[in-house]
Amino acid sequence: MSVNYAAGLSNFPHIHKGNLGLPEIFDSPDVLQKGIDQLVHLIKQSKYMVVHTGAGISTSAGIPDFRGPNGVWTLEAKGKSPKVSIDFDEAVPTKTHMSILALKQHGIVKYVVSQNIDGLHLRSGLPRSHLSELHGNMFVEKCEKCQHEYYRCTPVKTMKEQRTGNLCQQKGKRGLSNCRGKLRDTILDWEASLPPNDLSRAENETKKSDLSLCLGTTLQIVPSGKIPLLTIKNNGKIVIVNLQKTKYDKKASLLIHSYVDDVMQGVMKGLGLDIPEYNINLYLGIVTYFPDDNISKIKSQNSNESKGKLIVYAIEKVKDDPDEKNLTLNYPKVENNEEIAVKKVKKF
Ligand SMILES: [Zn+2]
Numbered sequence: 001m002s003v004n005y006a007a008g009l010s011n012f013p014h015i016h017k018g019n020l021g022l023p024e025i026f027d028s029p030d031v032l033q034k035g036i037d038q039l040v041h042l043i044k045q046s047k048y049m050v051v052h053t054g055a056g057i058s059t060s061a062g063i064p065d066f067r068g069p070n071g072v073w074t075l076e077a078k079g080k081s082p083k084v085s086i087d088f089d090e091a092v093p094t095k096t097h098m099s100i101l102a103l104k105q106h107g108i109v110k111y112v113v114s115q116n117i118d119g120l121h122l123r124s125g126l127p128r129s130h131l132s133e134l135h136g137n138m139f140v141e142k143c144e145k146c147q148h149e150y151y152r153c154t155p156v157k158t159m160k161e162q163r164t165g166n167l168c169q170q171k172g173k174r175g176l177s178n179c180r181g182k183l184r185d186t187i188l189d190w191e192a193s194l195p196p197n198d199l200s201r202a203e204n205e206t207k208k209s210d211l212s213l214c215l216g217t218t219l220q221i222v223p224s225g226k227i228p229l230l231t232i233k234n235n236g237k238i239v240i241v242n243l244q245k246t247k248y249d250k251k252a253s254l255l256i257h258s259y260v261d262d263v264m265q266g267v268m269k270g271l272g273l274d275i276p277e278y279n280i281n282l283y284l285g286i287v288t289y290f291p292d293d294n295i296s297k298i299k300s301q302n303s304n305e306s307k308g309k310l311i312v313y314a315i316e317k318v319k320d321d322p323d324e325k326n327l328t329l330n331y332p333k334v335e336n337n338e339e340i341a342v343k344k345v346k347k348f
Contacts, residue, residue: 018220020067021074024243025257035256036263039213039239040270042254043108046211048236051100052228053114053121056216056242057260061091063118067218068244088138089154093124096215098275099264101126106273111205115217115224117187122151124278132202134194134224136161136186143168145181160189194223202227210236215260219247 027035043049055065064082065071075082093101101124103109113132114121119139121131128149133140138155141164142148148170158164161184168179188194202224206212212231219225219240225247228238237253240246241263249255256263268275 018067018218020071020077021069022067022218022244024069025245026243027257032256032258032262033266035254035258036266036270038254039241039256039263039267042211042237042239043103043213043267043271046108048209049103049109049211049213050111050113050206050209050228050231051103051109052206052212052214052217052224053096053100053112053116054215054217054219055116057094057096058091058116058118058120059216060094060096060259060261061118061120063088063091065216067220087155088118091118091120093120093278095261095275096264097121097124097126098278099268100124102268102273102276104130108271110209111201113202113206113224113227115221119151132198132205133186134198134202135188136195138185138187140186141166141183142186143170143179143181144184146170146179148179149186150183156185156187158185159187161185161187161192199223203230206230207234209234212236212238214238214240214242214246214252215264216242217246218242218244 055063055071056068059065059068066073068074070082072082097120100109100112100121104112104126111130111132112121112126113134115135117133117136117138119137121133122128122137122139137151139152141150141152141156143150144163146168148168150166156164164183164185166183168181168183170179170181186195206227207230209231212228214228217225219228229248229251231238232251238248238251239254239256240249240252241256241258241260243257243259246252265275
């Protein structure tokens, strides 16, 4: 699927794809441990930490990156195809995804900004309300009329924000008829505008931050790659963990060159925190993403959901329902710590 993703996007000249196949750098064990210790210290000092993630955090899940030595575009430039060991719908969150989730649950990470379209942050359990997906999500269809987002269990068939052929099932204002707006995928084409809600949240959260941790990204894509610089404007610090040089190495207070999973495992150990196991029985199946202006609509529909912008539920499969028609909503962690009752929902 990831190869198709790269191939499906418009084929712009390579110059738009940035530096490809830069050599990878590996810190010596001593230097790495020193870097991890410094990062732990910075995290402990931080009051508002934001994490920025790129393709490098998903390579250990079997999803190739774009600009690494075996990246999609590095190989493409050499006339080769990457070896893909896994489909997107089979990929599971990595140690890095699960560490970020734990840091968010402990209130250490306030927000996550991702360039990844693999959906693994949401699969890990990270709430949509704490995540900007700047380049879209392969599992999401969005209504062009009411902006409602639908999360699917398998990748959406189209790319480049095309109509998928499905229609929105949201109830209209009076709850009488369905919206029936046309759904589109959310995968951005080259040079397409970033989703405005996700972009402004990413910028606003980063402007408030005193620490931006950049993981597995060469920060080459604009504007996503520039967003961490807003932390510096706020007199904060940038830490970059990546195997290759990045565009903003000179701006960083700390550079670590190692596998992100190794770094994050060291960081969690240094902080005395456990990395939760990915729960294979939890997966995203349905969505509820309401932009701000639709909050009133939620209130009118369901008073239990009126308190915040709870956006994504993890869905636990009902084991005795082979058709998966009925899924149990079981996602108690919401923005305002309010418990959401477990309830049955119908899979769209
Ligand atoms: Zn709609």
